[in-house]
Amino acid sequence: MGEVPAxxxxxxxxxxxxxxxxxxxxxxxxxxxMDGLLAALKPVVTRYTRFWLGDREFGYFSADDIAQxxxxxxLKALPQYQGRGGSFLYLVHAIAADKxxxxxxxxxxxxCAPISDLPERxxxxxxxxxxxLDADLGERLRQLxxxxxxxQQEIVIxxxxxGLSAAxxxxxxxxxxxxxxxxQHRALQKLRELITLDGGF
Numbered sequence: 001m002g003e004v005p006a007x008x009x010x011x012x013x014x015x016x017x018x019x020x021x022x023x024x025x026x027x028x029x030x031x032x033x034m035d036g037l038l039a040a041l042k043p044v045v046t047r048y049t050r051f052w053l054g055d056r057e058f059g060y061f062s063a064d065d066i067a068q069x070x071x072x073x074x075l076k077a078l079p080q081y082q083g084r085g086g087s088f089l090y091l092v093h094a095i096a097a098d099k100x101x102x103x104x105x106x107x108x109x110x111x112c113a114p115i116s117d118l119p120e121r122x123x124x125x126x127x128x129x130x131x132x133l134d135a136d137l138g139e140r141l142r143q144l145x146x147x148x149x150x151x152q153q154e155i156v157i158x159x160x161x162x163g164l165s166a167a168x169x170x171x172x173x174x175x176x177x178x179x180x181x182x183x184q185h186r187a188l189q190k191l192r193e194l195i196t197l198d199g200g201f
Contacts, residue, residue, distance in 0.1 A: 074091070
């Protein structure tokens with residue numbers, strides 16, 4: 001088995017060159033490579049699903065459950081991906097977007113499913129008033145982002161919420177890095193206008 005590069009810091013970079021060795025080895029069944037790939041992807045996928053679904057428990061699943069489903073689906077897709085070329089991050093993003101859409105469809109079908117309050121976050125302020133304000137601001141921001149065109153939504157989420165670089169985001173959405181920066185600029189400009197019209201945060 002080849003040596004698997006360790007994720008850098010607490011938030012690894014996910015460029016094609018960094019992912020490809022892990023992907024190739026993981027596709028051959030290398031357990032260390034699979035573990036390394038999951039370690040690199042899971043924080044990114046979790047941030048993505050938490051943004052779309054929030055920190056709520058939807059009765060029978062949560063954003064973290066969906067993130068786990070994405071990771072499992074990514075591992076299952078490895079043999080088919082091998083040798084395709086392109087960016088593996090594009091496949092991961094496509095799977096994550098599909099799983100989030102499936103979750104929304106499941107919730108809309110089961111309208112009687114109880115939705116619990118937002119759980120306390122470790123290290124977060126536990127003052128109920130601040131907690132409620134944070135939850136409200138997060139939901140308002142989510143609603144404003146939903147008004148953007150889909151590609152702008154995805155780029156803002158991947159760049160600002162998930163924390164990917166312009167190059168990584170470009171690989172995930174299938175654009176050039178320059179296009180990502182331009183689209184992000186337009187999206188943020190539109191969000192500023194919407195926030196002003198909404199009375200600010």
